[in-house]
Amino acid sequence: MSNTPLVIAIDGPAASGKGTLARRLADYYHLAHLDTGLTYRAVAHLLLARGWPLDDTAHAVEAARLVDLGNLDRSTLAAHAVGEAASKVAVIPEVRRILVEKQRAFANTPGGAVLDGRDIGTVVCPNADVKLYVTASAEVRAKRRHDEIEANGGQADLGEILADIRRRDERDTGRADSPLKPAVDAHLLDTSEMDIEAAFLAARTIVDDVMATRGKI
Numbered sequence: 001m002s003n004t005p006l007v008i009a010i011d012g013p014a015a016s017g018k019g020t021l022a023r024r025l026a027d028y029y030h031l032a033h034l035d036t037g038l039t040y041r042a043v044a045h046l047l048l049a050r051g052w053p054l055d056d057t058a059h060a061v062e063a064a065r066l067v068d069l070g071n072l073d074r075s076t077l078a079a080h081a082v083g084e085a086a087s088k089v090a091v092i093p094e095v096r097r098i099l100v101e102k103q104r105a106f107a108n109t110p111g112g113a114v115l116d117g118r119d120i121g122t123v124v125c126p127n128a129d130v131k132l133y134v135t136a137s138a139e140v141r142a143k144r145r146h147d148e149i150e151a152n153g154g155q156a157d158l159g160e161i162l163a164d165i166r167r168r169d170e171r172d173t174g175r176a177d178s179p180l181k182p183a184v185d186a187h188l189l190d191t192s193e194m195d196i197e198a199a200f201l202a203a204r205t206i207v208d209d210v211m212a213t214r215g216k217i
């Protein structure tokens with residue numbers, strides 16, 4: 001087995017299950033994990049908290065510089081409205097440049113890392129050892145997000161969530177800078193008909209196969 005640190009890049013649309021897979025894979029292969037969506041959420045959260053417009057580049061840049069990867073509070077940033085706002089600040093190239101620099105530094109964690117987001121395989125870690133593009137139909141993703149909100153004691157309307165997911169997909173795939181798309185060398189994983197365990201097993205099989213081919217395991 002080689003000592004080269006393993007870097008796994010996971011991309012995909014909202015609620016596709018990439019975060020769940022990233023956490024499971026990081027745990028299994030003993031790698032550090034970064035949910036890069038939280039970095040865009042942190043910028044949006046700061047703008048919202050200070051009452052600054054989401055398209056105000058100067059303030060968004062200031063907020064991006066303040067993002068501390070060691071201090072991303074998932075519970076504060078998880079709110080649906082913050083996710084929506086994040087996809088608006090994510091279109092600002094200057095914000096992306098600052099956050100991508102921080103994400104790349106994380107990817108260089110000595111023991112290896114898993115990063116999940118929208119542009120990890122294409123922009124942040126183009127040389128990642130393994131790239132996964134995790135997807136599922138918009139209907140399946142909306143149902144998963146709906147069930148997640150209800151399981152956490154919230155109330156959710158499936159139709160509204162589906163509309164939000166479609167809007168977010170459009171914004172993420174349609175922006176000029178670093179749009180969401182599979183890297184040419186990404187392995188596609190459609191989890192529409194897989195539960196979490198099946199998706200994890202499929203992802204592990206891909207990682208193990210790639211690493212075996214490259215002589216790293």
Ligand SMILES: Nc1ncnc2c1ncn2[C@@H]1O[C@H](COP(=O)(O)OP(=O)(O)OP(=O)(O)O)[C@@H](O)[C@H]1O
Pocket residue numbers: 012013014015016017018019020021037144145147148191194195196197199
């Ligand atoms: N294969 C699966 N089958 C059923 N439920 C799943 C599956 N994968 C993930 N989930 C559930 O779907 C919800 C969304 O998953 P997750 O948060 O991992 O998605 P995500 O792609 O990281 O979303 P976002 O980009 O919005 O953060 C969670 O409640 C998770 O438990």
Ligand SMILES: Nc1ccn([C@@H]2O[C@H](COP(=O)(O)O)[C@@H](O)[C@H]2O)c(=O)n1
Pocket residue numbers: 014036037038040041083086087088090116117118119120168172
């Ligand atoms: N690498 C990334 C990660 C996220 N974004 C944007 O942030 C929004 C929120 O992300 P979540 O994964 O937490 O839902 C997302 O809709 C993207 O617009 C990004 O651009 N690049």
